[in-house]
Each structure stands twice: as C-alpha cells, then as structure tokens.
Amino acid sequence: MQVKFVDTTFRDGSQSLWACNMRHGMMEAVAADIDRAGFEVIEVPANPIYFKKIVRDLKENPWDMMRMLAEKMPNTKKSCMGGGFNLNIIGTPTPPVLGKLFVELLVNMGVFNRSQMTCNTADQLTRIMPAAVPFLKNLGVEVVIAISYSISPHHDNDHYVAKTLGAALLEPDAIYLKDQGGLLTQDRIRELVPIMIENAGGIPLELHSHCTTGLAPLVYMEALKLGIPTLHTGIPPLAEGSAQPSVLSTARNARLSGYSHDLDEELLQSVSDRLMAIAREDNMPIGEPMQYDHAQYIHQIPGGVISNLRFQLAEIGLDDRLDEVIEESIQIREELGYPIMITPFSQYMGTQAAINVVTGERYSQVIDEMIRFAQGGYGEDSGFTWMDQNLKDKFLSLPRARELDEKGRRPVEDISLREIREQLGGPGISDEELILRAIMQGSQEIEAMRAAGPPRSYMTGGQPLKTLMLELGKHRSVRYIQIERGAGRLVLRNTAQA
Numbered sequence: 449m450q451v452k453f454v455d456t457t458f459r460d461g462s463q464s465l466w467a468c469n470m471r472h473g474m475m476e477a478v479a480a481d482i483d484r485a486g487f488e489v490i491e492v493p494a495n496p497i498y499f500k501k502i503v504r505d506l507k508e509n510p511w512d513m514m515r516m517l518a519e520k521m522p523n524t525k526k527s528c529m530g531g532g533f534n535l536n537i538i539g540t541p542t543p544p545v546l547g548k549l550f551v552e553l554l555v556n557m558g559v560f561n562r563s564q565m566t567c568n569t570a571d572q573l574t575r576i577m578p579a580a581v582p583f584l585k586n587l588g589v590e591v592v593i594a595i596s597y598s599i600s601p602h603h604d605n606d607h608y609v610a611k612t613l614g615a616a617l618l619e620p621d622a623i624y625l626k627d628q629g630g631l632l633t634q635d636r637i638r639e640l641v642p643i644m645i646e647n648a649g650g651i652p653l654e655l656h657s658h659c660t661t662g663l664a665p666l667v668y669m670e671a672l673k674l675g676i677p678t679l680h681t682g683i684p685p686l687a688e689g690s691a692q693p694s695v696l697s698t699a700r701n702a703r704l705s706g707y708s709h710d711l712d713e714e715l716l717q718s719v720s721d722r723l724m725a726i727a728r729e730d731n732m733p734i735g736e737p738m739q740y741d742h743a744q745y746i747h748q749i750p751g752g753v754i755s756n757l758r759f760q761l762a763e764i765g766l767d768d769r770l771d772e773v774i775e776e777s778i779q780i781r782e783e784l785g786y787p788i789m790i791t792p793f794s795q796y797m798g799t800q801a802a803i804n805v806v807t808g809e810r811y812s813q814v815i816d817e818m819i820r821f822a823q824g825g826y827g828e829d830s831g832f833t834w835m836d837q838n839l840k841d842k843f844l845s846l847p848r849a850r851e852l853d854e855k856g857r858r859p860v861e862d863i864s865l866r867e868i869r870e871q872l873g874g875p876g877i878s879d880e881e882l883i884l885r886a887i888m889q890g891s892q893e894i895e896a897m898r899a900a901g902p903p904r905s906y907m908t909g910g911q912p913l914k915t916l917m918l919e920l921g922k923h924r925s926v927r928y929i930q931i932e933r934g935a936g937r938l939v940l941r942n943t944a945q946a
Contacts, residue, residue: 449672449675449677449707449708450677450707450708450709450710451672451677451678451679451699451702451707451708451709452488452677452678452679452709452710453486453487453488453678453679453680453681453695453698453699453709453711454487454488454489454490454491454527454654454656454678454679454680454681455482455485455487455489455490455491455681455682455683455695456491456656456680456681456682456686456691456692457482457490457491457682457683457686457687457723458470458475458479458490458491458492458493458517459491459492459493459498459528459529460491460656460680460682460691460692461682461683461686461687461691461692461735462493462686463755463756464658464686464689464690464691464692464750464751464755465685465686465689465690465691465732465733465735465751465755466686466732466733466755467755467756467758467759468493468498468501468502468505468756469505469506469732470493470686471506471508471903471904471906472506472508472512472513472516472903472904473903473904473905473906474723474726474730474906475513475516475517476516476520476903476905476906477722477726477905477906477907478719478722478723479516479517479520479521480520480521481715481718481719482521482524482683482719483520483521483522483523483524484523484712484715485711485712485715485716485719486709486710486711486712487524487711488524488525488678489524489525489526489527489562490521490524490525490526490527491526491527491528492514492517492526492527492528492559492560493510493513493528494514494526494528494530494554494559494560495528495529495530495537496530496535496536496537496550496887497537497791498510498528499883499884499887500887500888503884503887503888503893503894503897504888504893507896507897507900508897508900508903509897509898509903510884511880511884512903513903514554514557514559515557515559517559518557518558518559522558525561525562525590526558526559526560526561526562527560527561527562527563527564527590527592528560528563528564529564529565529566529594529791530563530564530565531551531563531564531565531580531584531589531591532547532565532572532576532580533546533547533548533576533579533580533583534547535547535550535883535886535887536887537791537792540855542886543862543863543868544862545862545863545864545865545868546865546868546882546883546886548583549865549879549882549883550883551583551584551587551589552587553879553880553883555587555588555589560589561588561589561590562589562590562591562592562621563580563584563589563590563591563592564592564594564624565577565580565591565592565593565594566593566594566595566596566626566790567593567594567595567611567614567615568595568596568607568611568788568829569596569787569788569790569793569826569829569830570826570827570829570830571826571827571828571829571830572829573611573614573615573618574827575827577593577618578618581618581619581620590621590622591618591620591621592620592621592622592623592624592654593615593618593620593622593623593624594623594624594625594626594656595608595611595612595615595623595624595625595626595644596626596628596788596790597625597626597627597628597629597631597632597640598629598631598748598786598788598789599631599745599748600786600788600831601786602785602786602831602834603786603788605639605640605643608640608643608644609643609647612643612644612647612648613647615648615651616647616648616649616651619651620651621651621652622651622652622653622654622678623644623648623651623652623653623654624653624654624655624656624678624680625637625640625641625644625653625654625655625656626656626790627655627656627657627658627664627667628656628658628750628789628790629658629660629744629748629749629750629789630657630658630659630660630661630663630664630690630744630751631660631661631744631745631748632657632663632664632667633663633667634663634666634667634670637655637667637670637671637674638670638674641653641671641674641675641676642674645674645675652677652678653675653676653677653678654676654678654679654680655667655668655671655676655678655679655680656680656692657680657692657693658690658691658692658750658751659687659688659689659690659691659692659693659735659737659738660690660738660741660744660750660751661738661740661741661742661744661745662737662738662739662740662741663740664692664693665693665694665697665698665701668693668698668701669701669702669705672702672705672707679693679698680692681693681694681695681698681699682694682695682735683695683696683716683719683720683723684696684720684723684724684734684735685720685723685724685727685732685733685734685735686723686735687735688735688736688737688738689733689734689735689736689738689751690735690738690750690751690754690755691735691751694735695711695716696713696716696717696720699711699713699716700713726906729906746778747774747775747777747778747781747789748781748789749774749777749789749794749798750789750790750794753789753791753794753795753798754770754774756795756798757770757773757798757802758770760802761773761802766806769805769806772805773798773801773802773805774801776801776802776804776805776810777797777798777801780797780800780801780804781797782836783835783836783839784797784821784830784831784832784835784836784839785830785831785832785833785834785835785836786831786834787821787826787830787831787832788829792817793821793826793830796815796817796818796821799815799817800814800815800818803815811839811842814843814846814848816848816852818843819843819844819846819848819849819852820852821835821843822835822839822840822843822844822849823844823849823852823853865882868882868886869882872885872886873885873891881894926942927941927942928940928941928942
C-alpha cells in the first residue's frame with residue numbers, strides 16, 4: 449500500500465506546540481522545500497481564528513503570509529480547518545456573505561485547495577454542510593469531513609456509525625477520524641476503523657491524532673494495517689509532544705513495515721534541522737516523545753488548548769495554576785453533558801475554568817458562550833440536552849441570558865457587501881481590508897500591526913552563503929570575504945573600509 453502524508457507543521461504543529469506563534473519568516477524559510485518533499489497536502493493557517501492571532505499577537509499581515517505560502521508552495525494542495533460562512537467562530541456570527549468572500553479570496557490566491565470540516569460537534573451535518581459543501585466544490589475546493597473522536601457515555605460505536613453515514617451522504621473527497629486529544633488506543637482503532645470503512649461508501653479515510661498520551665505512533669501503524677492510507681504528521685520540532693507524530697519516524701516505520709511512500713526523507717531531515725535552529729534562536733518549545741499519560745483520558749483537553757492556556761496564564765503571572773484550571777475543566781465538561789473537547793468548546797471550557805479558579809467562586813462570572821450553550825445554541829451534538837439541570841437553570845436565569853436569547857432569535861442578516869463595506873470604512877477599502885476589519889472588529893489592531901513594520905526574516909542552513917555574507921557584513925572589521933572552490937575564487941571587498 450502507498451502511504452500518503454498530510455503535513456501539519458504550519459497549522460496544527462504550531463497551534464499545539466507554539467500557541468500559533470509560528471511567524472511569517474519562519475514559514476518562508478522552509479516552505480519551498482516542504483512543497484518539494486512529496487506531501488499529499490500541506491496545512492496552512494488560513495482561517496479567521498489564525499488571522500486574528502497573526503494580527504493581534506504576531507503583528508503580521510496574514511494576507512501577506514497567505515500570498516507567500518501560495519508562491520512558495522505551488523505544487524502541493526494546501527488545506528485548513530474551515531470553509532463555513534462564519535468569520536467569528538468564537539462569538540457572534542458574521543453575515544454569510546463575508547465568509548464566502550473570505551473563502552473566495554483564499555481560493556483565488558491559490559492558498560486554499562482543500563477544506564477540513566468537523567461534522568459532529570455542533571450539528572454541522574445539518575446546519576452548515578448542506579450549503580457549504582456545494583459552495584466549496586463549485587470553487588474547486590476538495591472537501592474532507594472530520595469526525596471528531598471523544599470518550600464519553602454518548603460517544604459510542606453507534607455515534608460513529610451514524611456520523612460516518614451522514615458524512616458519506618455529502619460525498620466528500622475523504623473522511624478522517626480526528627483524534628484531537630490523542631485518546632485513541634490500538635484496541636479502540638481496531639474497533640472504529642472497520643465500522644467506518646463499512647459505512648463510508650468507498651470514500652477514502654484518513655487519520656489525524658496527537659501524541660499527547662504517547663500512543664499515536666503505534667496507533668498510526670495499526671491504522672495502516674487496517675487500510676487507512678493517509679496519515680497526518682508534522683516535521684520536528686513541530687511534531688511529537690502535544691502535536692502529531694513525526695513524519696520522519698512515521699515514514700521510516702512505514703517503509704520498514706513494507707509500505708511505500710513518495711516522501712524525500714533526506715530533504716525533510718534538512719527542513720527539520722533548519723526548523724530546530726529557528727526554534728532555538730527564538731527559544732520556542734521543541735516537541736519531544738511523550739510518556740504515556742492517563743490524565744489525558746480524564747481531561748481530554750487538546751494540546752493546542754493547553755498550550756494556549758499556559759501562554760495566557762503566563763501573561764498574567766498565573767501559569768503555576770494551570771493544573772487547577774485543568775481539574776476545573778474536567779468538572780465543567782461533565783456538568784455540560786460531555787461536549788467534545790475541541791474548538792470552540794475546549795476554549796470555552798478552558799476560559800470558564802480559568803475564571804472559576806482565579807475568582808475562587810464557581811460561576812460567579814459566566815461567559816456568554818456558556819449561556820449560549822445552555823440555550824442550545826450549538827445543537828444536540830454539543831451535549832446540552834444532557835447538561836446538569838441545576839446549572840442550566842442557573843445560566844438561563846441570568847439577566848444576560850435574556851439579552852442573548854433575544855439576540856439569538858434574530859437571524860444573521862445577510863446584507864450586501866456594499867452595505868458592510870460602508871459600515872467598516874467606506875467604498876474605498878479593499879476586499880482584504882474588509883475581511884480583516886470584520887475579523888478584528890475594527891481597524892485599531894490592524895493599524896498596530898502595520899506600525900510594527902515588515903515581518904522578520906530568518907536565515908537558516910538552507911542558505912549557507914547568504915547567511916555567511918549577511919552575518920559577516922554586520923562586522924565593520926571584516927575587510928573582505930574570499931571563497932574558493934576548486935580552481936574558482938570569489939572575493940568580496942568591504943568598500944566602506946577602503
């Protein structure tokens with residue numbers, strides 16, 4: 449069997465290990481080689497959540513990043529989670545016309561050829577996908593439907609049979625089992641894969657997992673035996689840890705087990721070495737193989753959420769209370785009826801848990817999303833029908849609940865782009881600027897981004913001569929550089945010293 453690989457380095461690797469802090473220049477330094485390495489698909493940070501992070505925290509222009517990735521990686525399909533019509537995944541929905549424009553811009557730019565959409569967390573099979581899937585296919589975008597894996601009293605084999613059947617009816621290009629918490633075991637995947645294959649109607653399957661429990665590399669090898677040909681992996685240092693298994697070890701293990709693949713392992717090792725140098729230069733975490741951790745089966749929080757929680761708590765000097773926040777998240781999930789710990793619910797529960805811990809009183813302050821959850825705003829998939837009744841009553845009795853209920857009764861107004869443009873700056877602003885202002889809810893943070901200047905460049909071992917010249921050029925005492933190769937000689941003189 450030929451094994452295919454989806455690279456997650458720029459998207460889920462960065463989210464899981466670097467709290468989405470992988471910069472434009474970091475990607476630019478290796479993107480062209482990743483494009484040549486033989487991946488079936490490369491994930492890119494091309495959805496509104498990442499755009500907001502890039503503008504707000506990295507002070508970089510995400511549109512420039514998207515253009516760079518399209519230019520550097522013309523040969524490989526580029527994918528991201530998303531493809532729906534809402535630019536504000538966490539919070540009040542935006543008009544669908546904006547979401548459609550966002551997708552069209554990405555597609556026309558050449559940076560979005562494949563959409564990965566989760567189907568079993570918020571009734572997406574009935575609420576979103578019947579409109580989104582045809583829209584995406586008409587644009588030439590491949591559609592891959594993710595079925596999120598979870599452990600709870602409600603997520604049994606029957607759940608996965610029903611969701612596989614529902615996904616197959618939409619005729620996606622592939623279906624993948626998305627194990628965002630790294631919870632799959634070899635025994636469990638032996639149960640799930642056969643029933644998914646049986647009900648997928650011949651649609652290819654993929655596997656996406658995380659190394660949070662230390663079991664994902666073994667689960668991947670078991671998946672190959674069961675007939676799943678496509679695996680999601682990352683390039684070290686943006687692999688292992690709470691991210692996906694390393695493509696280097698997975699490709700080697702597959703090859704040694706008798707499977708073939710088209711990856712250039714030598715080139716990928718070179719890319720990994722350069723990313724390691726970047727990580728050390730900026731003191732970024734390096735993914736390491738994980739020991740088995742049974743706690744992951746209790747809290748089920750994805751690695752990316754833990755990474756972001758740690759980052760946010762550290763910013764306010766409370767990183768020493770991360771364990772308390774995780775424990776509180778466990779109780780909140782049970783009280784809510786066991787929603788799958790995935791975006792946006794894992795963020796909601798993490799935020800509410802942090803508030804409960806910091807204030808010292810549970811639910812003395814309740815975020816809007818918890819109230820919307822109790823109101824059924826996220827559908828039956830969310831688990832709200834199993835929510836603790838006392839807690840539901842508490843949330844629904846809050847004055848804010850009435851305001852949100854009235855707001856929720858008003859449909860998202862699908863006004864024209866002309867009207868939205870007038871609201872966000874006038875007829876002169878470009879489509880790209882319009883989308884940024886809609887995502888950032890104004891222009892203040894966009895102006896701060898532009899004031900920060902161009903993105904920083906990263907020189908790596910992949911450009912040894914350029915790196916040498918730039919570094920030596922910084923030293924005024926260097927009078928000349930002489931490079932010899934065989935009978936050839938190149939001499940560069942510093943004229944400022946003449």
